[in-house]
Each structure stands twice: as structure tokens, then as C-alpha cells.
Amino acid sequence: MNNFRVTDRWLAPALGVAAAGSGLILLLVLAFLLREAAPLWGSHAVLGFVLDASWYPLEGQFGMLPMVAASLAAALGALLLAAPLGIISAIFLNFLAPPAVARSYRMMVALLAGIPSVVFGLWGLTVLVPLIARWQPPGASLLAAMMILALMILPTVTLTSASAIAAVPQNLQQGAAALGLTRQGMILRVVLPAARGGITNGILLSGARALGETMAVLMVAGNVVQYPLGLLQPVRVLTANIALEMAYATDAHRAALFASGLLLTLVVMLLAWLAIRANRQVSYV
């Protein structure tokens, strides 16, 4: 007992220091990204991120726009595929599936959520890419990246939409039923509008995850630096570029990679902020 009394005196400050330490990791990460990118600040290279035609690191040209466009295209395409399927899955779970089916469907989605990105990449590389190549070579393409990313973010969209739909007050549904709406009318005109905040939140978070994903895209997208002009052309996204070039990058090249990491982090943070805002404006019509 007495030991614990002595402990009490230093416990609170020690815990405070630990919590401050955990809180400071984010700042440490940002500080080190800035520090490593420092050789470029103030030089013309910063303008070059936007103005240079493309990414030729050996000639000191660090135009990031083609890869930024590829990242956005891949993430957006993945959302276009995953959002409808995810919302449909959520409706299925909440309204249509018999309890036993819903339970196994939920388990399947949870299992899908746990599969590592490198395994999605492996499957995409050995199954999906050859399949697309048989139709339109080379196969490793923006389309393959979109499809793999869509599979990866589908669980997030499904589970967040399902919980947003489940949180819609029962009396809204009962009211809709009392007004003589069909089940379809109730779901489309009452439940989905009422749950839109939570659904948007899940979609934005999934978008952030798709933008930040590295391995799966790296393995199926072909990694040619160019603007994404066609679905079947190979592209290289920002994250994949970092993973591919960090191994041998030095000086300005290395700094440019850290700068692209910083850019990526800021975009993902922006999306997360938007997601929190979307979730806050829950108003039940």
C-alpha cells in the first residue's frame, strides 16, 4: 500500500509525459518530412513540382502532376465502383438478407477487410492483370488498379454505410410505412437520405485510404509515369513512385520524394477532415 502512495507522486507526471509523447508523434512525422524535403525549399524545384512536364529525377525535373492525376483517377475510379456496391451491400444487410445470410455476409466482409494489401496486389498481378491483358495488352493498367482498390475499400464503405443505416431512427421508417410507402420507397426516399452523413463519411474515408494505398496499386498499375488518358494504359501513382525510387534516390531526388509524401499526407488529412464534417451534419430531414 505504502509503495503505491509513493508511486502516486510521480505517476501523474509520468503519464502526462507519455501522452504528450504519443501526441507528438504526428508532429515528429511532419517535421521529418519537412526536414528531408528541405534541400528543395526555396529552389526553383518547388515550382517544378507543378511546372515541369513530368518526373525525370535524373535530370532534376520533378513534375508531379501526371502522378497526382493518376492517384486521383485511381482513387476516384475505385470509389465509383465500390460506393454503389458498398451501399447496396449495406441495404442488403439491413433490409433484405435473412438473419443467417446477413451474419455470414458480414463475416465475409470482415474477412475481406483483414486481407493485407500485398495479397490483393499478388492476386491482381497473377489473376486480374493477365485477364485484362488477354483482352487488351499490357494488362497492368489504371483499370486493374481501380478494380483492386475497389475490392480493398469495399468493406469500409459497406460497414460504415450499414451502421449509418442502422442508426436511422425506427420512427422514421414506421412513419414511412404508415404513409403507405413501399419498402423500396422507404429505403430510397427516407432511409438513405437520413443516413447520407454517415455514408458520405465512409466514402470519404475510403477515398483517403485508396489515395494512400501503395503496394496493391504498385503491383498492378504498370508504373509508367504519364497522365491517365485511358483506362487500359499503365500509370504510376504517387505512393508507388515513393516505394519504387526510395531505394536508390539521393539528394534532390530523395528530397522530392519526401515532398511528395508530405503532399500525400496533407491531401489525406484534408479528406479526413471533410469526412468528420460530413458526419457531424446528421439531420433527420
Add this chain to the structure above:
Amino acid sequence: MSERVFTSAIWLGAGVVTAFFLWLLGDLVWQGAAHLSVSFLLSDTLDSGRSGGIAAILLSTLLILAVALLAAIPLGLMSAVWLTEYTRRDNAWGDAVRMSLDVLAGVPSIVFGLFGNAFFSVYLGLGFSIVSGGLTLACMILPIFIRTSEAGLSAVSDDWRRNAAALGMSRASVLWHVLLPTAAPAIAAGLMLGVGRATAETAALIFTSGYVDRMPTSLLDSGRALAVHIYDLSMNVTGGDQAAYASALVLIILIVFINTGAWALSERWLARKVTFS
């Protein structure tokens, strides 16, 4: 659109998702099981992974995880206790820490890789090593661990704290004898969620713990994690697909095991929470 069309469209969507899932899982199990054996798990990696097994890689993976846990558990637990027991719920500093952790949770893993390389490998001079990789993963799993533990601690009824105070227990002993044991399942669940994420991680490890596939002899050796092994086999080694699928199956079994554990623990915690109120 009639009711029947709507219903069929929803069932069709669910069917498409299920079909893709079965296709993926079927390929993994089918192709992985063909190459998987006990000797694959227990023998050294030969010929860049085309033949031989994954013994050294499994050991490296476990060592990286052990380092990550050794760093994350004390720091995370202390932070969670500070957030729930030593600050008011609307305290500005507490909110700042929580927000910082939430943002950290969203940082892409490749960015953790950049940070880990710059900070642990280069700045602290740890090089490409199991320690660098483990510490990088510790930063990655801290947010989810702290937030889950925090939820577990907040779920302990305040009556218990008041009763303990009325009995004249010191705060440290309340923490040690009452709060931490009661919240243990939630803390364990948070930990296992973190471990699951860390086991699946590739991008953060390539430039921190590195590629070397030999048996590690110290924590400062480079060690190749299982996920990195799968990446290397499928991208850089021609003829490595079979071994890659077998490794992927091992990885998935490991993660399903961990996630099921986390799920079971959090179920148990939810069941116990009811008895408090």
C-alpha cells in the same frame, strides 16, 4: 422501377461481391495450399525464395512485431490511462492528443516508411534493422491501441472509482488492482487490432527493416517481413509465384487468427460492460 426489380438489383449486387470474394479466396487457398508444407515453414530461403522455405522470414516477422509491441504497449497504455483517468473529458490538452492520434491513424503507410527511414534508420543511426522496422510499426499501431484502451477504461463504471476512493486506496493501486484488470479485454483487443495491422504491413517496412532474407542474429540485423517477402517474390523474382501464394496463405491464416482473437476479446468485454451498469 418496381419493387421486384429493386429487390433483384440488391441481391445481384450482393451476389457480385460474394462472387469476387470467393474467387479471390479460392485462388489463395488453392494455389497456396499446393506449395505449403511443414518443411516450407521450417527451412531456409534458397534461390531468392524460389525454393526453400520461410523460417528466417517468420522469425524476422515475429521479432519486428515483438519490438513494435514492446515499444507500443507501455507508451500506449500510459497515454490511455492519462487520457481517461488524469484529465477531464473536455480538457484542451486531452482533446489535442486525441486529435493528433486520429490524424496519425490516417497517415498512409508509405509515409510512415519515409518517416521511419529518415528518423530511425538515418537520424538515430539504427540502419536497416528489425529495430527500425519495429519502432516504425509501433508509431503506426499506437493510435488504434490507445483509442481502444481508452474506450475500455472509460467503460468502467465511475462507482468503482468512488468506492475505491472511499476505501482509501491510492490512485496507483486503484489503477493496478481495479481499472486495468477490468479493462484488460478491451486493451487486449486494441492490441490485437494493432498487431493485425502491423502483420499486414509492407510499405512501411521496405525502407526500415529491409529485404535481407537470412536468419537474423541480432535486432540490429535487417530482417525481411512476410508481407515484404510476398511483394519481392511476386514483383522481382520470376518463378516466385508459387512460393508467394504459399506465403500469402500463411499470412492470411495468421491475420485471421489474430483478428478472431481481437473480436472474441471485444465481445467478452461488451458482455462484461453490461454487468457494470
